[in-house]
Amino acid sequence: MKKRKWLLLFMFCGALFFIGRHTVYMLPVFTAGAAKITCSCYFVGKRTLSSIQSDELSHFPLNMNKIQIDKESESVTASLFGLGQRKAIYREGVGCTLVVEKSEEEIRSQKMSIPLPLPYDPDTLQWPLGNLIDSAVFQEPKYQTIKEVAAKAFLEKNPTKPVNTRAVIIIHHGHIVAEKYADGYTSKQPQLGWSMTKSFSNALIGILVKEGKLKLTNKGLLPPWKNPKDPRYEITLEHLMNMTSGLQWDESYFSWSPVVEMIYTKADMSSFAASFPLQDNPGKKWKYSSGTTNILFEIIKNATGTDYHLFPYKKLFHKIGMSQTMIELDASGKFVGSSFGWATPRDWARFGLLYLNEGVWEGEQILPKEWVKYSRVPSPQAPNSVYASQFWHIGSDAPSEIPADLYYAHGFEDQRVIIIPSRDLVIVRLGQTHFENFEWNDFISSILVALEK
Structure with missing residues (x-):
């Protein structure tokens, strides 16, 4: 295992070398991306770390990150071989935010109005305002066929290149006529x-x-x-x-570019873009x-x-x-x-x-x-x-x-x-x-x- 780790480190360093003069900028981008997506998937999406590592963090170089989740402070840190450590923090009602250009204390002390919960329980109201679905509305054969089509969206034809469908909903004439979720996902999961x-x-x-x-x-x-x-x-x-x-502007995500700089290194993204x-x-x-x-x-x-x-x-x-x-x-x-x-x-x-x-x-x-x-x-x-x-x-x-x-x-x-x-x-x-x-x-x-x- 140690041998493999050092081999991966060698490959990673080699890859960074060939990226060019912006190498120094890309390391914290990789760790920032891992920290942010893990934080959001874990605290907002209610996913497990193993699920996140199997999917979002499964590809190089994100899969090289060491991830630490602090449930008490509701934060996630990521680092690559101890380098480029980045942190994302969770705040109830507003999700996860990367700690960049401002301290964690500054971000957590921001005052803002958080939306109150709905004044009604969606589970007690009919679709579309609520979540109650009348499954008897559509019993025609064509809707059974559509359910079969929805199920096919989850089939994996090539295990080495999974499509990884997590949810499908089909609405016809305002009604949900097909709805399916992958294992581990539900209708109430953002x-x-x-x-x-x-x-x-x-x-x-x-x-x-x-x-x-x-x-x-x-x-x-x-x-x-x-x-x-x-x-x-x-x-x-x-x-x-x-x-x-x-x-x-340049919307390239696989090298140093304005969009990468904005998303992963800027505290005020709109002012940067403007x-x-x-x-x-x-x-x-x-x-x-x-x-x-x-x-x-x-x-x-x-x-x-x-x-x-x-x-x-x-x-x-x-x-x-x-x-x-x-x-x-x-x-x-x-x-x-x-x-x-x-x-x-x-x-x-x-x-x-x-x-x-x-x-x-x-x-x-x-x-x-x-x-x-x-x-x-x-x-x-x-x-x-x-x-x-x-x-x-x-x-x-x-x-x-x-x-x-x-x-x-x-x-x-x-x-x-x-x-x-x-x-x-x-x-x-x-x-x-x-x-x-x-x-x-x-x-x-x-x-x-x-x-x-």
Whole structure:
């Protein structure tokens, strides 16, 4: 065992050498990533350490980390061969935060309003606001077939490249017609959506537009951009929504890059992202950017003031029954809207159902009347029409059997909330598909075929 450990250390050092001049920066990134994901999966996701090590920490170099969980202080530390130690701390109601650029004491002393529990018990109310499911509603053969399709999403065709599906929910005509979980996961267990969190910004911005606090044509969106002589003054809210701001950015995760620096080394992620200069004229080119979404959350912060930490819960999550949803904070106390949204599979499904219903929930117009229609129109700057307004779209080169109106929230390792208005359908699939080998077209096509029976 000792021999193997030293061999791995030698390989790790060799790998770092070949990374290049940013080697010194990558070591704490590896440990920060291990500390953060372990903390969140353990304290928010209610997972065991062995489960986390088998999945999230199973690949090099994360599997080289030494992990220490302190249940008393609710924190996790990670280090690689005693080097680059990083810590993440858990706070009730706001999740896990990396200790970077601020002390643990500073972070823990932050004052903020934490959302109160729902005034009702979801387990006593019918779906979709509550968790009671009428299993007798759909007994038609086609729904039995859909249950079989859902079960196939958990099959492993190649044990060396597992798809690792953890949850599937299929909603037709507003009802859950299929729901399945992997061993060790339940309907009440929050799961990380990664970049599916970005789509929350679409709803929150929409609510602020409805309230008259924001307009898509607004310019000079942040204090450093308010001078008309600053080229960033011309960036509109719509540019940010469509990922066409023109800001310099690199979304590479496997070497030192702005997104890696932001997520794993910066206390104030949105201010860091907003500090970059223009690379292109606003509205001219599409560039996917987690930094852009964190800037959107900075704009949400400025528009909501002292209500900031309660705003997503009061105006969105709790209104539509998303009782176990959370967006974690960075070390400055701001939402990490690009990446760190947690929700139960049913909560993710509720979010999709809100969009399927054109922003209406139990008779209340949560989003502006034309907002969902606007969100479904792909940006002309996005390649093959695949993106707009913090949602992904099926694109112009999709297979013919996939409906052209399909759009979805998408997260790392193939988390998706898929909305297909023409079929009155929402599909949620959560997992940890490290090899990008989940067969989406076959999965969606099988569901559509079943519905036609």
